[in-house]
Amino acid sequence: xxxxxxxxxxxxxxxxxxxxxxxxxxxxxxxxxxxxxxxxxxxxxxxxxxxxxxxxxxxxxxxxxxxxxxxxxxxxxxxxxxxxxxxxxxxxxxxxxxxxxxxxxxxxxxxxxxxxxxxxxxxxxxxxxxxxxxxxxxxxxxxxxxxxxxxxxxxxxxxxxxxxxxxxxxxxxxxxxxxxxxxxxxxxxxxxxxxxxxxxxxxxxxxxxxxxxxxxxxxxxxxxxxxxxxxxxxxxxxxxxxxxxxxxxxxxxxxxxxxxxxxxxxxxxxxxxxxxxxxxxx
Numbered sequence: 002x003x004x005x006x007x008x009x010x011x012x013x014x015x016x017x018x019x020x021x022x023x024x025x026x027x028x029x030x031x032x033x034x035x036x037x038x039x040x041x042x043x044x045x046x047x048x049x050x051x052x053x054x055x056x057x058x059x060x061x062x063x064x065x066x067x068x069x070x071x072x073x074x075x076x077x078x079x080x081x082x083x084x085x086x087x088x089x090x091x092x093x094x095x096x097x098x099x100x101x102x103x104x105x106x107x108x109x110x111x112x113x114x115x116x117x118x119x120x121x122x123x124x125x126x127x128x129x130x131x132x133x134x135x136x137x138x139x140x141x142x143x144x145x146x147x148x149x150x151x152x153x154x155x156x157x158x159x160x161x162x163x164x165x166x167x168x169x170x171x172x173x174x175x176x177x178x179x180x181x182x183x184x185x186x187x188x189x190x191x192x193x194x195x196x197x198x199x200x201x202x203x204x205x206x207x208x209x210x211x212x213x214x215x216x217x218x219x220x221x222x223x224x225x226x227x228x229x230x231x232x233x234x235x236x237x238x239x240x241x242x243x244x245x246x247x248x249x250x251x252x253x254x255x256x257x258x259x260x261x262x263x264x265x266x267x268x269x270x271x272x273x274x275x276x277x278x279x280x281x282x283x
Contacts, residue, residue, distance in 0.1 A: 006042045006267050009214040012069075012201055012227060015048040015058065016132070016184050017220035017255050018237055024134050026061060033261040034062065036268055043208055045069065047197050047217070047227060049183040051114040051152055052077040052084060054122070054135050067207065071114060071152040072181055072191045072223060073200030076207070082118055086203055089116045090178060090192045092147040095154050098177040098190055102156070102170050109166070112137065112155040113146045120152070128157060131186035154178075154190040163188055167222075181223040182241075189223075198226035216267075218252075218260050219244060235263055 011034075013019045019030060034044050044062070047069040048055060055070050055077065065080035076086040095113075103109055110128035115121050122137040123146050124130065130137050140146060146154075158166045167182040170190070174180055178190040205215065217224070217231035220240040228234030228247055236248035237259045245251055252259035 006037065006040050006264075008216040008233065008267070009042050010205060010208065010210045010216070011037055011042055011044045011264065012047045012215055012217040012231060013044065013260060014197075014219040014221070014224055014227075015046060015050060015055070017239060018218050018224075019046075019255065019260055020058070021256055024058075024132070026058075027258055027261070029258045029261045031062075033264045033268070037264060040268065043210065045201070045204055045208075047073075047201050047204075049181070049187070049189065049197075049223060050135075051075065051120060051122070052118050053120055054114075056082075056118075067204045069197065069200035069204050071200075072183065072189060073195050073197045073226075074152045074191055075116075076200055076204050077118070084118060085207065086200075087116055087152065088192050088195060089150040090153055090190065092151060094177045095151065095190060096147065098170075098174045099154070099156075101173040101177075102166075105169050105173055106158060106161060106166065108159070110157045110159075111143060111146060113151040114153050114155070116150040116152045120149070123148075127159075128155075129186070131157075131184060152191070156188045156190065157186055183221050183223040196226035197223060198230040201227055201230055216263075218263070220255065235260075 049072045052070045059079045068077045112124040112128045124137045167188045170180045215231040216233040217227045218235045220237045222243045236245045236251045238254040
């Protein structure tokens with residue numbers, strides 16, 4: 002077994018962080034994650050994607066352990082294909098929150114992620130998926146979004162930026178829901194008080210690990226609670242300015258294997274990829 006890492010838990014976001022823009026993992030990333038496992042550390046995916054949309058990626062990673070999904074609303078056991086923990090967003094509260102947002106900014110387009118390991122992503126007319134590779138079912142009316150329990154609502158506005166939409170949503174939603182921004186075209190409503198840190202803390206407790214054992218990687222404002230919880234937060238070069246402002250360091254972009262650069266440094270070697278590139282301080 003390789004020498005132990007300084008951190009026993011490696012928490013990584015997926016989109017814009019571990020994954021490249023085409024939703025694939027580089028050979029370099031796969032290799033360093035294998036070295037991490039050999040060193041005795043746990044890799045934990047912490048993502049906004051719901052469990053059904055994460056399952057194929059976990060298969061690619063050879064992951065049979067835990068994953069935090071749905072912005073922290075789900076702790077998923079990949080080996081057993083079951084949710085160890087999940088919390089849903091009250092659908093009446095979600096409708097009320099949407100009404101308050103639209104009263105301020107006009108019509109928005111909405112989608113929902115249903116709860117459960119086989120939950121669907123439903124999108125209303127006008128909503129465009131930010132990740133066209135992810136499967137979704139189009140419904141005829143907004144009312145159809147609420148047919149089953151949901152873990153979150155996804156919002157898009159025809160003209161406002163994500164930052165503008167998220168800021169307005171936070172100002173009017175109050176305690177009805179937690180507002181997050183997790184990527185281009187992805188402003189979300191989730192159960193009040195639920196963040197990536199919520200799910201990460203639950204998963205870490207299940208694994209017998211602590212914040213002091215954890216290094217976290219991310220790229221968007223929804224990763225801020227995770228950085229606050231972990232001992233060390235690493236933002237990607239392509240990260241949102243809000244996340245870079247609170248990061249302990251900034252590495253290269255997801256396209257340039259920024260996670261691998263940091264983990265190789267911590268492991269103390271570069272394998273076949275040549276000299277290590279030092280991460281960039283914010």
